[in-house]
Amino acid sequence: MKPFDDLERVHIEGTLRWLEGTDDVYRRIKPATPPQHLVSYVVVVEPDTHEVYLVDHINAGLWLPTGGHVEPGEDPAHAAARELREELGIEADFGLVGANPLFLTVTRTVGIDSGHTDVSLWYVAAAPMDSRFQLDPDEFREGRWWSPADIAAAPAGTFDPHYPRFAAKLSARLRT
Template sequence: MRASVGVVRELVTGVVPWDEVEAEHRSATLHWLSGTDDVFRRVKPATPPRHLVSYVVPVDPADGSVLLVDHVNAGLWLPPGGHVDPDEHPAETARREAWEELGVPVVAGLVGEEPVFVTVTRTVGIDAGHTDVSLWFVLRLDRQHPLTLDSGEFREARWWSPAELRDADPARFDPHFTRFCAKLQRMHC
């Protein structure tokens, strides 16, 4: 097994599933990782057709608000994030994406070096049809922190309070985002 894939396998093994769906996604991801080293996207948008993504979810520790971006390609409000480069540690991807997409330099702030959530999702939008195996990292970030958005990828960004997220149509977000929020509340990040 490629060393970087072994690292990803260890990260996924360490995720404690929130619910049955996450347990299924974790199990499917571990099965996939044990059967191939071809887990990093090599060619946009979908080669190989299943590949790794790191989400970095900014959370304001003062009030639990979450920063989401209106993603041009997906047509959804999503956490910032992107594809894990070949042999890149997924936590490094999360830090890189925070810088590239938000202008937030991340030296510290990730809750550990481990993802807190794992999902397997068929993509939608312009590049629909491939599968993202997503590792979700939490970034503690004060909502007053200045942002420099990647205008090529996002229409806008906004902070969503826990109440706004509960009241919003779940179809506006990643299909697993509501479950992620429930897990996040339990974690008290």
């Protein structure tokens, strides 16, 4: 994965050091055992307009991509597809930018389960605007499509703190 900016480079380098020093990258006990573990995010993108579908996550109190913790022994890409099925009720179409993660972040969590670090792999799945999503009411208040203008107009603290950088990397990738 080619880093988008210096912060992603730092996150990738730190993640590689972490992977060299541990054999346990999976969350074993909620919320924070071990205190750092893998997450697969899946940003749903409308292929023509490039709007994104985000969910109002109850626990985090933020608008986030779907996704979740990678289960022990699970491949992160399989986790991304599983989370999309469980949280939105759709099958993953990774054809827009490919099946590999587009972005990597290391984030100290916020919300009810704060106090641990998520190493998040950001995947991109395509879905048309007329998709019928079946949101998990235990995890999300609601979901909606966001245009780039909607995202730019949202107050600070609305999204994952790394989302604007992800959006810029995605936009650059979709232009090529």
